[in-house]
Amino acid sequence: MPLPDRNRRIVLAAVPVGLPLESDFLLEEAALPTCPTGGLLVRSVWISVDPYLRGRITGRRSYVDPILTGSVMESGAVGEVIESRHPAIGVGAFVTGMWGWQDYAAVEAEKVLRLDPAEAPIQTALGVLGMPGMTAYFGLTELCAPKAGETVLVSGAAGAVGSAVGQIAKILGCKVVGTTGTDSKVQYIRSLGFDGALNYRTDQPYPEALARLCPNGIDCYFDNVGGELTDAAMTLMNFRGRVAVCGQISQYNDRSKDVGQRPFTEILVKQLRVEGFIVTRWAARFPEGRKQMATWWKEGRLRNEETITDGLENAPKAFIGLFRGENTGKALVRL
Ligand SMILES: NC(=O)c1ccc[n+]([C@@H]2O[C@H](COP(=O)([O-])OP(=O)(O)OC[C@H]3O[C@@H](n4cnc5c(N)ncnc54)[C@H](OP(=O)(O)O)[C@@H]3O)[C@@H](O)[C@H]2O)c1
Structure with a gap:
């Protein structure tokens, strides 16, 4: 041709x-x-x-x-x-x-x-087998390191990264709660096996809505969104909880000077580990991540x-x- x-x-x-x-x-x-x-x-x-x-x-x-x-x-x-x-x-x-x-x-x-x-x-x-999948896999397993039985909260849960994070956390035996922006996306993440889901546009105030969904508190928070939702999640973190700061999409187009709450007392007294990351930090390990994600995907345990x-x-x-x-x-x- x-x-x-x-x-x-x-x-x-x-x-x-x-x-x-x-x-x-x-x-x-x-x-x-x-x-x-x-x-x-x-x-x-x-x-x-x-x-x-x-x-x-x-x-x-x-x-x-x-x-x-x-x-x-x-x-x-x-x-x-x-x-x-x-x-x-x-x-x-x-x-x-x-x-x-x-x-x-x-x-x-x-x-x-x-x-x-x-x-x-x-x-x-x-x-799922590319950059967003690697972000979910390494961000969750390396920074949150969730243990079976722990509660994992993921914001932006119906998106490319968040939907994979929630499913990996389920594979690891966690209780998983996700946040997203419509009732149909709430249904979607429930269909993926999430135990709880919050529509952040309608389920407010956030501290009470999240507390209802996470009665044992939050051990791991995988944050894709930031803003007020994250302010609320920080108040529910358990002692020695881990927060992976993956994205802050609610802030990307926001030109206001809203500084929000100051979470450092919470981080101090609960001895939280809060870490931001860029997925390329694990570039040398992407073959390993792809192999694991492809295995779960072929087994039907990871849907996209x-x-x-x-x-x-x-x-x-x-x-x-x-x-x-x-x-x-x-x-x-x-x-
Ligand atoms: N650190 C890294 O290396 C890395 C790598 C990849 C991605 N990321 C970050 O991870 C996050 C997810 O990325 P993705 O590729 O998986 O995108 P995505 O979640 O597939 O798509 C973006 C979603 O974000 C939600 N959203 C948009 N504006 C929002 C707002 N103001 N408040 C709350 N939610 C909002 C929307 O879902 P709703 O309908 O639920 O609102 C939208 O569908 C982004 O923050 C991105 O920047 C970071």
Whole structure:
């Protein structure tokens, strides 16, 4: 099949203020990149939209460099090799890498991971068997280290990371409570085996609602959300509880100066361990994490939901939808 001569890609047009707008992104056309020496030319099949991208489009450096205006939105992607100058990866192979929101990309072979479509659907490399799955697995097992019988609370529980956290905690024999934003998502996480679920939009005040769901207190809190929900969770932590600070999505678009409560007395008197993390800290152990998650997934003990948006041009809409709770499970864009 002849190669196309144009490449569609989505670039950052403006640094968003508050909730990103579709006009902060621009769909543009460029020449098809050429296959590098020793590398690959890849056609995107799936691209990922993730909340952490909000932190990459602030114009400031965080734990990585920002995506600058005029640059392609860099994110996880899965694609098919359409031209290869690498001896071990042929045309037709499926790979995942970080080339982002574009139809085609020239990539170095060392920067991609080869996928086996017979092992699992290729898009799981962006979800339960990819970065969000690794976040759930290592964040929970390494930082919360839950023991059987303990109570684990996870916020953002119907999303890619949170749904995996809750299911892993169930596999480990814990009592699991999740928080999410709609009654249908409450039903969803209950269907995954969560013991309790709170709709944070309707079940208030939070301290009382959480206390009802966690009558023995909270031993482990896996926080994806932050804000008032986390203020309430901190007051219910048990002695020597562990808090894994994974995300603070309620704060990503918030421009107010609300400082909330000060949890340090709680941390002191209950001798809590509260630790933030970026999943790449365990990059060297991702093969181990993928193996365990794939085993649980094949055994049917770990289920994954996907919310699919079609068309590269709709990636900004899918991304913004994350902050409106439009996804259940992993949000993906299919090209
Ligand atoms: N530390 C790391 O290395 C790392 C890696 C990956 C992800 N993360 C973080 O983990 C969290 C989950 O990521 P994900 O990829 O699994 O996304 P996700 O949960 O699949 O999608 C985002 C969800 O967040 C919820 N949400 C949006 N705005 C909210 C708000 N103001 N208050 C409460 N909930 C809100 C929505 O669900 P509801 O309908 O329930 O509101 C939405 O569906 C994010 O905070 C992300 O930044 C951290």
